[in-house]
Amino acid sequence: MRPLDKGDTPLSGDIVKTVSDHKDWRQDLINTIGNYCSYCNMILNDCPQVDHVTAKNPQPGQPKGALLAWDNMLLACGPCNRAKSNQPHSPATHYMPDSSNTHLAFDYVVIDHPKNKKHKACILVPKTATNIIIAKAQNTIDLCKLAALTGNTRATDLRWKYRFEAWNSANIVWRQEWDKWGYSKVSGFVTLLVDAAKSKGFFSIWFDAFYDVPDIKIALINAFSGTDQNSFQAAIPYDPQPRNPHNPTDQI
Secondary structure (H helix, E strand, O other), X not given: OOOEOOOOOOEEOOEEOOOOOHHHHHHHHHHHHOOEOOOOOEEOOOOOEEEEOOOOOOOOOOOOOOOOOHHHEEEEOHHHHHHHOXXXXXXXXXXXXXXXXXXXXXXXXXXXXXXXXXXXXXXXXXXXXXXXXXXXXXXXXXXXXOOOXXXXXXXXXXXXXXXXXXXXXXHHHHHHHHHHOOOOOOOOHHHHHHHHHHHHEOHHHHHHHOXXXXXXXXXXXXXXXXXXXXXXXXXXXXXXXXXXXXXXXXXX
16 A cells, blocks of 8 residues: 655645635645545546545544544545445544554555456555554455455455456566566666556555566656655665654554
8 A cells, every 4th residue: 555645735826725625636636646546546437535534524533634634534445445335443543544654564466356266456464564454454444345256246346356357467477578688778668667657556556566666666666646755765776664653663
């Protein structure tokens, strides 16, 4: 999951922008973080939804999120937005892309689809690594149903399918082509790869596929607008690093 930094509230001319409907932030969000779901990272070719990070109509006893504030807005796909709904979450219980280095918290696993053996699926699982609280990672997966495997032929939730297609393209097609050239700098290769990655989404899949190629890692970080720069080293090898290094209990 790509860590995000939207920056300050956009300006309208010389003044801070205000809106009368939270959906009026849609184009600003696309301009700032790209047309990708903030949670599953699927590309939003159609109908990007403006999500209240903290629900505007929360469950009883839960804090109410700001109705129109820029700081409470992210983009979401339909399946993530419906799954997340008004479920409670906080930095104490979940890893969220606008506050944690979520790239560090999850792994991507390819499996046979349990309901259709003709298909492969790619799902998120908690990463078992230092400083990763597995329960928090799993809570985040559950919040947006990021391991959902719909098998109904009428289902509209195909995140597992598009995620696998991106994984296959990054790890099999593009990585194997790169390896054939023996890591030499092929003119235009990085540019073409980044274009392919942006067209498919799922930043972290592409970044992990080229974990040992600094030229590609920094190109991906820069190409996906709104990627939190502090979540990655500023110099070679551009590896992911904790976004909250001074938090004594949960550093990512």
